[in-house]
Amino acid sequence: MGTPGGLGLRPGRGGVGDPAGRARAAGPGGPDRTPVERRRSARRSAVSRPETWRRRLRRRWKNRPGLVPWLLAAPQRLFFRLLRLLPDRAVLAVGDRLGRLAWLVPRRRELGRRHLARALPCRTAGERDRILRRSCGHLGRAAAEAMVLWPKHEPEWFRGRIAVAPQARELLAAWRGRGAIVIQAHLGSIEATSTLLALEGLRPATPMRLPRNHYLARDLLRARNRGAAEVLPRQGAVKRMLRHLGGGGSLVLTFDQNAHHKPVFVPWFGHPAATERTPAALALRTGAPVLAAWTVRRPTGGAAWDFHLALVRDRQPPATADEAAVTRLTASFHRVLEEIVLRHPEQYLWIHDRYRSRPPSP
Template sequence: MSRRRRRAPPVPAALRWTDGVLARLVEAVAKGVGRLPPATADRLGRGLGALAYRCLGRRRAIALQNLAIAFGDRAPGELRDLARRSFQHLGVTAAECCRLFFGPPGLLLGRVQVEGLPHLKAAMAQERGALLLSAHFGNWELLAAAHVLTGYPLSVVIRPLDSPALEAVLARCREGVGLQLIPKREALRGVVTALARGGMVGVLLDQNATLHEGVFVPFFGRLASTSKGLALLAQKTGAPVVPVLIRREPDGTHRVTVDPPVPLQQSGDREADVLANTAAFTRIIERHVLAHPEQWFWVHRRWKTRPPDEG
């Protein structure tokens, strides 16, 4: 006898109303920021990021704790400065996203340069699609939108926001720049379908995973639970895994870096291969973060899940 899926309890009308009002307010503010001159929007974003560093004590503490793990040999003052700059980077990124989704079409994409595109074209020539390895680094929403510069369709697996109204706004924005969204609950079927159609599927592999979902691999010298989904998808589909990341340059432009496909371990030992390949993916992300640490998402508890045998 199959187990019935438990239905979520109904959301009270008052909460739905509040959620809708908040979403409309956020969208209105985003549209306003999106119409500002680029320099003004960037200054606003940087200022709001600095304010967030001062006011959001819990997130500031998480960022400082993470930075101490990654760069424990640096002085406390240097870590605080790096955390502050990472908050400012997130503020500028938020302002850029407003311009991306609500500003003049294509304006921000005109400030994106792509290097290494032949690596992607060679991978796509295998006619298996491509799995794109990426991270919450640089302006990752702009990176997703920049897929139009490659000429190939892009699908992304998304975890819906807790706010249905805000999720609807964000989904419209992402679809508006040409993304195909795959809900996490339908990930396997959606990814296989997208690859079979000759598309690309983006996977951000730098977030904490649960014990069930992840494997422990080194990240900045400490074991981090990392989703094994990308390694499993590569095993199942045979699609090449191509690292694609974006970074903001000092002049305000953006550079997309496409690396050669990752050589995958295929020993026949499924679990060992998943572990080795996930570790290889994580080393690539670490290399990019190490080069431009202020552009990574330090406010996330990356090392939250710990190995069961860790004291």
């Protein structure tokens, strides 16, 4: 139960269990890379981008403290600090207005339109555009929640503002302290989901890719930890996830975005999408139960949410996490998340490039 290979989680380059430099030494067309990686590497080799001063600066100060990264982060940090002085309803309103600016970005607008056309073909183009505009507003609200409301308030403040559905209450009591995998999409408030799970004693932990700026990453970690959810660094995350599950904690995995390293391709609204294999591989190898969670904002404009939870897969005997089993289980998870997203399409992240990585040619 110790190594990613036993889980069916194929380690990425430089990750846990990866022989040092094996994939890099293989070269762009080496046997240790998937077709997706080989094509991406070949494109990078064929079209080398010039080394700009901005790129050199980012690389020089990546994840490091110092005057330069502090100055780069200062405007954003000051903006969020000023927002914390406003009433919560005003903070969310500002976030909504800023989020709607994403509608003005042509590439993001077209991505959202294409994704909504696939997911809601029976709606008119005008209806889908209205959903997309509201979705952009909810994206801004989500950012305001993460960077303003969560650092501003203690976890207990949220208890009275997150209503728990009766079925969810029963499942929370049934799986408290027993180790569960909680899957979710980028829908509603993922911050509120982790906070509610923490308040109910499920000890949530989630792997996260932090910002490259040291000070922005530190602020985000403080906000997450204040919500009583543990953040697991990506490096060595598999071992940490296994340890956390084995200790009776819950893992919160948001896996509806384009995956880069060793993905499985399963349908997402009818089209193959590169997807993280971790949730299915962990569920198969450990036999842990899988729950689907979603926390949606109430249409009041204030800080109020409704929390829902559903049992997707009960506890099972541990099984081999081979490619076919992981693919089948991941596809079944997608079907559950699709149904949830279609209940609240205006609160889903439609402008993400979900189909950026394409499956290998037959």
